[in-house]
Every structure is written in structure tokens, then in C-alpha cells.
Amino acid sequence: MRVYIPATFAMLTELSENSVFTARSGWGFALTPALVEFYTSGDEEEIADAAFQDAAEASLRLLAIGDEEKFPHRRIVVTVDLPDEQVSLEPENGESVVKLSPAQIQLDQVAALHVDLAEAEEQTKAAIAVIDASDLGDTDAELTVGDAQDNLMAWYDPSELPFLIELL
Numbered sequence: 001m002r003v004y005i006p007a008t009f010a011m012l013t014e015l016s017e018n019s020v021f022t023a024r025s026g027w028g029f030a031l032t033p034a035l036v037e038f039y040t041s042g043d044e045e046e047i048a049d050a051a052f053q054d055a056a057e058a059s060l061r062l063l064a065i066g067d068e069e070k071f072p073h074r075r076i077v078v079t080v081d082l083p084d085e086q087v088s089l090e091p092e093n094g095e096s097v098v099k100l101s102p103a104q105i106q107l108d109q110v111a112a113l114h115v116d117l118a119e120a121e122e123q124t125k126a127a128i129a130v131i132d133a134s135d136l137g138d139t140d141a142e143l144t145v146g147d148a149q150d151n152l153m154a155w156y157d158p159s160e161l162p163f164l165i166e167l168l
Contacts, residue, residue, distance in 0.1 A: 001087045002048070003028040003098060004055035005078045005105065008062050009071040009168070012113065015078070016165045019107040024062060026103035027090075028080075029055040034091035051096040052077060053149060056114075057131075060148065064128045071168070073125040074116040075153065080109045113156040113164065120151035 005028045007021070015021040031048040039047050059075040066072070082100070090097040116124055127134075127148035133141035156164050 001030055001082055001084050003030045003080050003082050003087060004052045005080060006055045006058035006062055007076040007078045008068040009074065009076060010068055012076060013165055015107060016161050020104050023100050023103045023105060026100045028098050028100055029096040030087065030098045032089050032091065032096055032098065035095040038095045054094065054096045056149060056153065060127050060131045064131050073121040075124055077114040077153065078110060079112040080105050081111050082109060107158065110158040113158065113161060114153040115156065116151060116153055123148040123151060
């Protein structure tokens, strides 16, 4: 199953150094039956993008923790292909939410890496500051988070991971 995992640059560094990283709290996002049912129209690719966007927003929450030192204002999503038995559907937590067991992701399971561009950092920083208010329905905060979510993330092949770590 294709799963989108919210991450930070420190997690990418761990993946590069150890060929494994742990999905924070074991959560990911995927094209699930509940997500397909939620959308009344759209093809599979469009609906999968909704799961990707959920992971990108969850990356904001990881950054809000404040422990990312090198790039505290860049969202990261790691796209992985996992065996179905490693993934449990968790629709009560959100249509696209899945629980990973084990939560360790091997480098050979990574399909792609997605990283905010430098130009997106200011909007991402603003979104981090209001992510909780957005979750509580504050309209201005929702717009700020939406602005950050509108930024395209750069795509990298997993083979580019060492260069990404070194050159960023």
C-alpha cells in the first residue's frame, strides 16, 4: 500500500545515515476506502493527493513541536510502499489515517521524497504558528495553513537522498 508519512529533515538525515527511520507515533496517510467514500467525485490520483495533503499538513504539526534544528520551516513527506500487513486502517482518526506496525521504514520501501522549497519557508513558518488554531476552526488560521499547503513541494528520487542531505 502506498503511504504518505509526515517527516522532518532530522528524520531524512536518520534515513540517510541508517537506511531506516521511524514514522513519528507510527502514523501515516493513504488512499483508504474511507477516503474514497468521503469523496463523491475524482479519480484515484486526485483522491490520493488528498491523503498526501493530509501528510503535508501533519508535517506542519511535527514542525510545531520545535525540535527540528536544521530546517524548522520546511514540510517533508516521505512516500513509501508498504506491505498491506504493516498498515492498519484508522478511519475514526480521519479518512486517510493509517497506523503502521512496525513503524520503521526501510530505505528500500521509499518511493519518493517531497520537500518544501526555500521560497515556501515564510508561509510554512506562519502556518506552524497557527496550526492549532486552524484545527479549532479559526478562519484566518485555516487560510494561513491553506496558503502553506498551496506551495508545491520538490520531488526527489530516493537515490538522491544523500545529495539532498549534503546540499540542502
